[in-house]
Amino acid sequence: MIAEIIAAGSEMLTPHRQDTNSLYLTERLNALGVAVAFKTIVGDNLQHLTDAARIALHRADIVIFSGGLGPTEDDLTREAAAAALGLGLHRDADALTAMYKRFAARRMTMPPNNAKQADLLAGAVVLENKNGSAPGQWLDTTVNGHRKIVILLPGPPKELMPLFVEACEPLLARELPERHFAKRILRIALMPESKVDSLAAPIYKKFADVETTILAHSSEIQLHFLCAKPTLAEAHARVDAVAAKVEDALDEAVFSNNGQTLEEVVLLRLEMRGLTLATAESITGGLISQRLTSIAGSSRTFLGGAIVYSPWLKTKFADVPEALIRKHGTVSEAVTKALAEGIRKQTGASIGLAITGVAGPGDLTDTNGKEKPAGGVYIAIADGRSTESTHKKFAGDRERVRTFAAQQALDLLRHKLI
């Protein structure tokens, strides 16, 4: 069975609004074993919407409409579906009563326009909408001798999502062979997509029954493994097998195999070892600390730190000798190591992490008179026994350099805590 999703709404034909419901619906449909073959986006125009409905009923087995079920004159999905199917609409007394009750429960009077939300396609079943006034509709019918399932869903994602999962999936599952679905995600920091794929492809290509997707988000690569089987145990066995082999091949480059973010992994490893952390950020200006503090419970291991954007705050908050800054410049291995050691001592943390660099645009004439190139970054980690440091050069604009620099710092810390 193949599906088509029709998103109704003129706002999705502007440069400002995207149809996002279809991504969710596609994920859920794929899990049931249904492929989405077409997506159509159409405005609030009865003729356009009716034509789109007619075409979809011709080429797909399951046609899902999202949006256009509201009470205004622009809400035309019911009318268009009825016209395309050659069916009448009738006002459903139970649905109407439910709507009156919904308004009454909020001590509001239902505006007369809303009544049209109770108009049902002949033969359709009401899908009760707990999160909004427009009910969904499910129709199992025949068009030119072919069976068609037609589903009408309200547009707001908070209404559409639960309605699809709770009301439509059980109905669809009855029509489809039983399938259970397992997923594993490997997350990799700072490795080029082509390198990840060259290491992973020889492995995942041997798992023809596992669907592998590579997603690249700037400084992170994700490998998604998805498998559908008659039983959950079989599906899990397959994704676990491919994920384990690929993780072996990628080795320590994989920072997470269970959905955790890099900052979660770092905080967890600190906590497991009873360690605390403080940061001294110059180039990243708070990016690292805000990522760490975005995680609930981070205060158990992350003490805080300093944003040492101006040179003299490196001395004030992390005791970096002024002479060192004059001699080597702020963006240097020596100053970054001193920053890591200084912030550790000042805060009493087990580990001090420091980062300096040139975000750009343009190079920096440093405090020692030397030119430091845009994209150059120093990272140092001090643990009281020793201080390690690293120098990296990132390409791209200010935002990319800062994002990669923060990612690199967190990934170095993760490696140190392995």
Place this chain on the structure above:
Amino acid sequence: MIAEIIAAGSEMLTPHRQDTNSLYLTERLNALGVAVAFKTIVGDNLQHLTDAARIALHRADIVIFSGGLGPTEDDLTREAAAAALGLGLHRDADALTAMYKRFAARRMTMPPNNAKQADLLAGAVVLENKNGSAPGQWLDTTVNGHRKIVILLPGPPKELMPLFVEACEPLLARELPERHFAKRILRIALMPESKVDSLAAPIYKKFADVETTILAHSSEIQLHFLCAKPTLAEAHARVDAVAAKVEDALDEAVFSNNGQTLEEVVLLRLEMRGLTLATAESITGGLISQRLTSIAGSSRTFLGGAIVYSPWLKTKFADVPEALIRKHGTVSEAVTKALAEGIRKQTGASIGLAITGVAGPGDLTDTNGKEKPAGGVYIAIADGRSTESTHKKFAGDRERVRTFAAQQALDLLRHKLI
């Protein structure tokens, strides 16, 4: 004239990848006065793509294909368009030569498969692609007695965008009445969308020739005013007039009328007054400082500060008396004011900004034994003469509370600098 955009590519029928080219194309088409009436997304399937092309040629005047022009067997847009139009394809000698030269310039041998990228629809004009190997195509033709403009564009945005602007827009402009296009954007922090609209709608509704769009991005509302006129001066006059009236009505809630971000406005106002800034962040953990340092040149006014996540760093880095923390708790007006004053003195900045709060999930049992509710936030600003403070309560999850808290702090600082 109405347009349909057909995005070809099976990856856009997965849950992971969205068609984004159409947003860009829609913006550019609207500026020329062309409305997009349909968007269709279809996989790499010759039958599906041909059907979609046939339907689009029936219902739209301008049909733009994006993607499917590559060299692989999955790239079928040329073949599908030819089949739907009932036209042949011929291999264009000039386009083929250009492709050989392109590969030779990179000291590479062109794979034989690539030759099919030189297959042109009969009567089509080549649109030279400077950023990739697949040329675009432009065809001005007639289908069932109706004039149709058919445009084939490569899928990668870096190829599609310049090809559309440089090659297609001049050709389209010849077919359309001359229009020039002016835009103004007002940005408003922390006002509910409904309130912005209730103040702005009575004004912008009087400007029927200006298209007004309200966009809400969590803690920021944007009002976009767009106008197309035969001359640029006329278009500018209209958007300037509506923007000025709406800005008057919204008064100081508007933080930017020229595209600047809130952090840019704050930094500019500091610089104009010769002031410097330091921050002490607890709840936001670096969100404020990373926003400020995301702006090139921020080091002229932003000195840095401290991430005072653990209570004792409030004392260490900003001299907040321990007794004050014990008595009032870390999330309190007294401690936040002391933090703002302390960070100002420690750093030597003109202005100290401090923020504390409970990001959640869950309430906080503070150092003084009192329960502090999730979402509660204190912000203080010290300038050496006086210290102002504010208490806010934000709803939502940890991310939302932190985002709104940072936005509120920057907006208070903006107000102080007016």
